[in-house]
Amino acid sequence: MRALFGMGLGELTELMAGLGEKPYRARQVFEALYKQRVGSVEEMTTLAGSLRTRLVEEGWRVGLPVMAQTAVSVDGTERYLMKMGDGETVETVWMPDGDGGERGDGSEAAVEEAGEVETAEEAVAGEQQIPSGNDRKKSKDNDNCDESGDVVGDGGYWSRRGEGRARSNFGTLAEKGFRRATICISSQVGCAVNCQFCLTAKLGIRRNLTAGEIAGQVAVLNRHGIQIGKDRINLVFMGMGEPFLNYDEFMGSVRLLVAGMGIPESRMTVSTSGILPGIEAFAKETVRPKLALSLNASNDVVREQIMPVTRKWNIAALLEAVQKIPLRTREWVTFEYVLLGGVNDQPVHAREVLDLLAGMRAKVNLIVWNPGPGIEYHQPTPADVAVFQGMLIEGGIATYIRRPRGRDIYAACGQLKRTVAEESGVQGLVEISEMM
Ligand code: SAH
Ligand code: SF4
Numbered sequence: 001m002r003a004l005f006g007m008g009l010g011e012l013t014e015l016m017a018g019l020g021e022k023p024y025r026a027r028q029v030f031e032a033l034y035k036q037r038v039g040s041v042e043e044m045t046t047l048a049g050s051l052r053t054r055l056v057e058e059g060w061r062v063g064l065p066v067m068a069q070t071a072v073s074v075d076g077t078e079r080y081l082m083k084m085g086d087g088e089t090v091e092t093v094w095m096p097d098g099d100g101g102e103r104g105d106g107s108e109a110a111v112e113e114a115g116e117v118e119t120a121e122e123a124v125a126g127e128q129q130i131p132s133g134n135d136r137k138k139s140k141d142n143d144n145c146d147e148s149g150d151v152v153g154d155g156g157y158w159s160r161r162g163e164g165r166a167r168s169n170f171g172t173l174a175e176k177g178f179r180r181a182t183i184c185i186s187s188q189v190g191c192a193v194n195c196q197f198c199l200t201a202k203l204g205i206r207r208n209l210t211a212g213e214i215a216g217q218v219a220v221l222n223r224h225g226i227q228i229g230k231d232r233i234n235l236v237f238m239g240m241g242e243p244f245l246n247y248d249e250f251m252g253s254v255r256l257l258v259a260g261m262g263i264p265e266s267r268m269t270v271s272t273s274g275i276l277p278g279i280e281a282f283a284k285e286t287v288r289p290k291l292a293l294s295l296n297a298s299n300d301v302v303r304e305q306i307m308p309v310t311r312k313w314n315i316a317a318l319l320e321a322v323q324k325i326p327l328r329t330r331e332w333v334t335f336e337y338v339l340l341g342g343v344n345d346q347p348v349h350a351r352e353v354l355d356l357l358a359g360m361r362a363k364v365n366l367i368v369w370n371p372g373p374g375i376e377y378h379q380p381t382p383a384d385v386a387v388f389q390g391m392l393i394e395g396g397i398a399t400y401i402r403r404p405r406g407r408d409i410y411a412a413c414g415q416l417k418r419t420v421a422e423e424s425g426v427q428g429l430v431e432i433s434e435m436m
Helices: 009-018 023-034 049-057 108-112 120-125 211-222 247-260 276-283 300-306 315-323 347-357 382-394 418-423
Strands: 066-072 078-083 089-096 181-184 188-190 205-208 233-237 268-272 290-294 333-339 362-368 398-401
Touching: 009 023, 023 247, 078 211, 089 188, 089 211, 089 418, 181 211, 211 233, 211 247, 247 268, 247 276, 268 276, 276 290, 276 315, 290 315, 315 347, 333 347, 333 382, 347 362, 347 382, 362 382, 382 398
Parallel strands: 181 233, 233 268, 268 290, 290 333, 333 362, 362 398
Antiparallel strands: 066 078, 078 089, 089 181, 188 205
C-alpha cells in the first residue's frame, strides 16, 4: 500500500508528472485529500476515471488511519485507537468543549473562559473543573475571533484573516451545545523518553509516525461527524510520543494541517519534554504551533529523578533555548507541571519555579498527576495544589490547573497506552474499566 495522504503538493506534482499527467492534477488530489478529505481514491471525483484506476492499480491508496476502537468518558471525552497501515496503533483523544491544552496553554480560550472557576479539590478528585488564573476575564459572547485575530466563523478555517465574517458557530459542535473541542494527537508509537510518572513510557518506543499518520488522526475524526471546516477545533500534540524526537514528521504534519486542512497554527500547541535540539530548530520555524514545555520540577535534582532526560539537557539549558523563540503578539510559553504528591508539590518548589520563570512571558499549567498501574507516585493533596497555584499567581505567573479529562477511560494526560498495549499483546493492564 502506498499512502497518498501525507504527500505535499510538491510530491504530488512529481507523482503526477511521473504518470504523464498535467500539474493541475496534483492540486486536485491535494484538495481531495486535505479539503474534501475523501476516504478512497474512488471518491476523488475531480480526477478522470482512468487516472483513478491507474492510481489504484499501482498500489496507491488514501491511506488514512482506521479508527479501530472508541471509548467514551462520562465527561464527553472520547479516546480512539487509530490503526496505521502496518497494524501499529496509537491513541487520539477528542475533548468537546474541553481544555486538554487550549485552556491554560497560552491560547486565548484559556484566558477567555477562565471565568468558569474550578477548585483544587475538584482537580484531585477528578471531577469537572476549570482552570483559574490571575488574568481571568469574562467570557465573550462572540468567541469566533481567536487571539491572533483569525476569523473562524461560518467560513470556518477556510476563511483566513480578512476573508469571511465572524458569526456564531455553525458546526456539529454547536448543534450539540459545545463551543469548541480539542483534539489531542500522537506523534510516535510509544515513547523513548522514559518519564517515570507516565504510562506511555512503559511501552518504550516502537516507531515514529509519518507526517500523514499524525495529520491523518485529525482527518479521520473529521470523517466521523466532526466538521473541521466549521467547528472550532484546537489541536494539541500531547498524545503518545515526544514530538521533538520525530521533529521532521511532526513539522511536516503541521504544514499539512495548516496548508492542506486550513487549521491555523495559532490553534495548535506542541508539548515537549525538553529535547534541546528540537526547541532550537523550532525557534527558527516561521509557521509553528505554540510551545508547551513539560517542566515538571523546580530543580535538576528532582527533575532527573522523574525525567531522566534532564541528565542530557538540564533546566537552565532548556529555559535558555525557550527564551530564544521569537514570540508572536500575545504569545506565551506554557510550562506544564505535573504535581506529584510529596515530590515536587511543596512551597519550596513553587518558590523555585517562580525564580526559574522570572521575567519570562510564561504561563503555568498545573496537571494533577493521573495514576496508572505500576506507577508508584501519589496524587498531591487538594490543599497542596491550592497553595502551589496560589503562590505562583501571587508571584505574578498566570497559573491554571488543567482539568483532567477522560480519566475513567484512561484518556487523561500520561494515561495513553492501554488499548495500544492490548493490541500489541502487552500484558498487565486489565484492571481498568472502560466503556466501549
Ligand atoms: N511527550 C510530550 C507530550 C506528551 S505528554 C511531553 O512529555 O511533553 C503531555 C503532558 O502530560 C506532559 O506535560 C507530561 O508531563 C504530562 N503527563 C505525563 N504523564 C502524566 C500523568 N500520569 N499525569 C499527568 N500528566 C502527565
Ligand atoms: Fe514520553 Fe511525554 Fe510520557 Fe515523557 S511524558 S514518557 S516524553 S509521552
